[in-house]
Every structure is written in structure tokens, then in C-alpha cells.
Amino acid sequence: MQDWIHLRIRRQDGPETPAYWQEFRLPYAPDQNVVSVLMRLREHPVTIEGTWVEPVAWDSNCMEEVCGSCAMSINGVPRPSCSALIDDLAQPILLEPLPKFPVVRDLLVDRSRMDTGLSRVKAWIEIDGAWDIHEGAPRISPAEWSENYLYSRCMSCGCCMAACPQYGSHSDFIGPAPLAQVRLMNAHPTGRYDKTDRLHRIMATGGLSDCGNAQNCVRVCPKAIPLTTAIGELGRQTTLQALKDLFGRG
């Protein structure tokens, strides 16, 4: 049994300021995860050298791994911090902001580019309005439902984007999460009506063809979403679409 929880945290005061490291040591307690330790730390933010510092900024909300807020890099792996149990982590525990996203402060990052991606691919179903039209959507078989459901649990935590070598400030690549939503929307019985438009959007610059097939995304997804399967399916859909475009049968 360890006596301490030893943290090394990469800190940054603002988007334009240089990053620096600080170390903290808290008395060991059972039933802890990274969020609960950060909560304890902010009550007494004193470094290993005994210096009182400003509390660490980070993001969390549901702490049940459904809201996606608390993703960060933990011992080099992008993952939600609420489900990162201290007893399972090698120490010192390295906490860094989620890679690839601009740092706001400390472990807080700006993931608005994920939202932009979802808008770009039209990740929604076109409806006439949010009122009752006295009928639902067409039926969906249980088998089709269970495949779709895998993708509908994406919580935009950004882990897949952080792990993707093609995604980042160096490229326009839209990243795996929005692509998987194209797969989901194109499978819906009325979402299909806009399939061509969505495919054209991911056939443009920064789209599907920028995927380098590293398969990191699927390995880090906390929800085990089959991202590479989605990307494979979209590959077939875009190939067909390109042929249709070529022969003028858009």
C-alpha cells in the first residue's frame, strides 16, 4: 500500500504563456480517482516543495463518463479523468492538458473545433420543426439500432482527436469523432435524404482522405465506439459517391 498520491501536473497560466511543471503529494486514501484528487488538491494547493500555488484549473461535470468534460492526458494517455482510478495508475501520475486542443489554463482546453466539425458535416437530421407531426420516424430494426447506438454515445470528449496523428493545429483534418457522426446520420431512415451532401462535405479538403489509418482513435475511445469501422464504411460510401458524381447520377 502506498502512503502518498504523487502528481506531476503540467500547468499553463494562459493560452499564450509557457507551460511549466509542478509536483504535489497528497496522503493516500482509498476510492480515489483523478477528479477526486484534484478536488482535494484545490482545498490545499501546496507543491511538494511546500509552496502555496494557485489551484489547478480543470474541467469536469457528470463524473460518470457521459458528459465528456474531464478528458485529459493521464500518464500520456488521453482519457476521462473521472474514471481514472488512482489505484490503477503508475506513480507519479502525469497530468497534462488534452493534446491537440488549445490550452485555456492548466488542464482546461478549448474543444470548440469539435463543434465546428459537427456543423461542417451537418451532423443532424433535417426536420420541419420541433413539433409533433402525428407520426414518428420510419421503423428501425433492432440489429440496425444496436449498430447506430454505438455511435450515438459519442460524448465529444476529444480523446480520439487527441490521439490521432493527423489531427491538430498542423492540419485541417476534421478528425474521427465528426466522421463517425456522418456514419450515424447517414444510417437514419430520414437522415439518409442528406447523405450525398454530407459525403461531399467529407470528400473535401480536411475530410476523410486525410485519415492516415493509424487506428489510435479506436484504441483510446472510452466508449469503445468502433471509429475505424465507421471510417471504413464512409470510405466505401465516398467511393460510390465519387463514381456517381463522375457519371452524373449524384
Added chain:
Amino acid sequence: MTAAPKAIVIGGGLGGLWAALRIADAGCQVRLFSLFEVKRSHSVCAQGGINAVLDTKGERDSIRQHIVDTIKGGEYLANQPPIKSMCESAPGLIRTFERMGVTFSRTPEGILDQRLFGGVKNRRTCFAGASTGQQLLYGVDQQVRRLESQGRIEKHEWWEFLSLLLDEDGICRGITAMDLRSLEIRAFPAEAVVMATGGFGQIYAPKTTTSTNCTGAAASRCYQQGARFANAEFFQFHPTAMIGTDKTRLMSEAARGEGGRIWVPRNPDDARPPHSIPESERFYILEEFFPSYGNTVARDEASRAIWRVTRQMGLGIGGSDRVYLDLTHLDRGFVSKRLGAILDIYRKFAGTDPLSQPMEIFPAAHYPMGGLWVDFEPDASGGMRPGSLRNHATSILGLYACGECDYAYHGANRLGANSLLSASFSGRVAGESATNYLKGLARATAEPSERILTEEVERQTAINRRLMESDGSENPYRLHRELGELMTSKVGVVRANPELEMALAELQTLRARLGSASLGNSRAWANQTLSFTRQLGDMIELAMVVARSALERDECRGAHYKSDFQIRIPEGKFPGDPEYEDYRARWKANNDRWLKTSVAEWRPDGPAIRYEAVDLGVYPPTDPRDYR
């Protein structure tokens, strides 16, 4: 009028997004404020489902029965016209969600499946795997993004609502809000404002199943500016939440339903691992207290029994706030099949396997039935008149409220799977009311005077400045922990007047101590301590409303339990027996006295409570609840 009138929606959970959609669909411009990206709102945490009578299970389910179940579940404390309209609208809401692409679970024929949920006899609950709230929220989130791309909704994520802009007549004319990064405070004039800011479980932290952002600060700020707050004493506690120091996570009632047993070692100092404690040395709490129901006793009874054993008898595991919820005696295959999702949650967050080791649980604050007081206009059918601008209007003109931050649908206790329904329905209604209010405004839509804007921005800026410069001795996060402990132990599952009096006095002390809080965080950029400290002050104000309302209500109703005022059904007696009829008369007299909405108004020295009649026009109470 050239520009479309402006509405503001605060909060991006189910209620807020529905309100925003409804307003934008009607052609009005909406600004949507949220503390974070809207899809991270607490609505995602609802797992179980959403009630709507579809009657697709051959059970002759009826909307009337849904209405009655909701009314009785809330022990008659909710106004009945809004409940009637909600239940009638539920099937249409489900169809709309389905068109949005929500991945509802399916029957073999490909239609929406429905399951059985607590407190009802028919299969009436639509669900989407084990993440219904998340799926519903994403459905409306996608629609909001669609309208945003057309410029009809403008999102302000990472902005915190600070206060209402009230004009000389006390009418709401907009808000002030703070950019959570730059800390800039700005006034946003608007003709109508909709609050959709969720519940306030954080006053019980960490013994709450709610998200860290469920502080109730936004609703509290409206209350402190004059909005009424109703039924605050009614807070639902969930008996089986897994222990955590950051929060307690819900373990579904299904665990008890499928055969889980709740027990503690008879000797609290017994340090042996649970499986080596022999049967004779185990205290099966619910089975001993409730021989006929055993472990499947109702939620509130279970919570109180666990409370009694841990806090009053001192028999929690190792003297702590913990009891075992044991599945290890059941067939492993059976449990895995029936409770797979729960087992996964427990394994993930506790790191142990409930199939080989009992889970450790405790009751946790789950859902406030109370919230901002809102109006409704009844119609001839007994429902809420569609389109009335009184529906979901708070006591401040121009200010609406919906979702968990209002008080409208759940009375003294909420029925399972009615929260996603009330959030969606009330969001749509509030959006509609706000739209009609905007369209019917008689006054010129000139912006409120510049003076109101600058004065309020200055007032808010001064609060920030004072906090940033304060160098007292109190740490706001530690004060929050004290608040949670105080509320859990004295204003929780079981209540008594002397303790409530003490709680109110201690809350006054906490309020005073917060005045000498030190942020230890002086940077004027993404300063989370600043925002949190402000929220904590608002949490303390709300906690006072809860404690004061609880103190004044001398009865047991729904989630509010004071053992000194319990009226028990005489054992072995039934209608017609003189003892039972005597009981019925006492029950009626109690209703005459207490079947009333409690309404709190802010005063500098603490909340003032008064009572208001409940509209019982649909299904008046004639018989006491009798689960025998």
C-alpha cells in the same frame, strides 16, 4: 419593428434546448447561455427512460393512468392542470424526438420499446439503451446546431449568468453574464428570459448523484432578486448510490429488484472481509425492518432505514456512512444478464466486481422537486391553456423557468422517468410562452435604459473585485464540504425540528464565514475559484430556503419526512373499521392544513415562507395511499 425581438435562454440541458428550439422555430432570435458546451449538461446522466403512454404492450395503458400515477406519486402536492397537459403531450414529444434521430431501443418489429419503471403498473417508459438522457439531449443539441448554422440561435458557451436586469417596474429586461475565460462582465438586454438551469444537489455534496455544476446558483440569483421559490423542502434521496469522495453514483433500484440484499455486520468493528462474515452475524436491514417487503421496499423507506442504521444506531460498515448492497449470493450469469450496465458502472468507478464482493452504498440527494415558482393558466378541459403566456412564467414579468429548476410537476416526490419528460415538455411550453410574450409586448421594444445596464454591470464587477482582493482565512472548497455535511446530516433523509433550527443557525454562520473567504487565485483569467465562490454564496441562500421550508412544514409528505409528525395506518385495519376511519379523518385534517405549496421569498435575514392552494381539479385526493 425591424429586428426580431430577442430572447435569452440560460442553460443548455433538455429544458433549455427545447425552449431555444421552440423560440427559434417561431422566428424569434435566441441567445443561449451555458457554463460549458451545452451537450455536457446534467441531462446526460438520466439513464432509465422517459414516460409516455403509447399503449403498445397490450396493457390498456391510458393517459389518464399516467396522470393519476404522477399526481399520486407526488402525494397530490403538484398543481394538476400542468400534469394533465404534460402527460397528454408525452407521446407527441416522443415522436418528435424520434424524428430528430434519437436512438430509442426497439422491439423486434422495429417500433419503440417500452419498459416497466418504479411506481406504476404498465410498461410506459421509452428508453435508449442505458443512456436515455444523453440520447435525448443529443437529439435536441443537433437541432440547435442546425438552427445555429442558419443564424437563428446564437450560443454563448462558457458564459455564466450572474443577474437579471430589472427595470423601474421590476420587469425583466435581460441579464448580466460573465465570460468564464476573460472574466468580462457584460449586460445582454432581452425582452424575455428563460431559466433552464437545473437542480441544486450540490448543496448536499459529495452525497449527491448530481453533476458538479448542479449548484442551483442561477435559480438562487433570481430568487435573491425577487423570484419566488416553491416546495424547496422536497428533495428526493436515492437509497442506493455508490460511495465516492467526489460524488455518489446512482446504482439503479433494479439491483434490489433482482434480489440484491442490503446488510451490515452486526458488529460495526468487524474488520473481516464481507464474504467471511457468517449469516448469523449479518444484519439484513430491510428484511428485518420490513418483513413483508424486504429489500424491495419503496425508495424513501429504504433510504430512511439505511439512515437509521448508520446514523442513529451507529452500525455503518466500520462506523462509516456505508452499507452493503450484496449480489454475490445470486447466480452470476443471471446477474450479469439482468444488471450488466450497473455492474459495469460499479466496476469502472469502484474498481471492484460486485459479482465477487458486495457493493458499498449510501442514500444520496438525487432530485429536487422544488424550484422557481411558475404560473399556469387552466383551460376548460382541466389542462393548461396552450399558448398562454402565463404558463411557466415566474413571479417576475418577462422571466420564465423550466426543467429541474422549476417546481411544477412532481409535487412531494417524483415518479421515475418523469424527469426527462417534464424537462422536455416544460422547455417547450416555456419557449412557447416566452415567444407569445415577446410577440404581444405592448411597449415599444426600446432597450432598457443605459443606466440600468451600467449600474448592474458595475454592481457585479464590484462583487468580483471584492472577492479577488479578499484575503480572509476561509477556503471556499472546504466551506462547500461543510455545507454538504451540514445539509446531509440535518436537512436530509430524516428531519426533526430541533436539528433544522440548528441547521438554519449554522447556515447563517457559513454565510458569514464566506464573507472572509480567500480565493488563493488572483489571476484574471479562467479563474474557477472566483466563479465557484460566487456560486457557493448562492448555494447557501438556497440551502436556507430548503431548511426553513422543511422546518415550517410539520408533516410527512413524499420525500419530506419528520418522524414526529407521522400519521400511520393502523395495523390490520381497513376501510370501514372505526380505527381506519379515524385514521382517514386525521389524514384529511392534515391535508386541510398542509396540502399547500410552500412559497419562499428572499429577505435579508432569511427566507419568508407562505402557503398557496394547490389546483386539485383533475383528481382530488379522497383516499390515503395504501401500499399494503
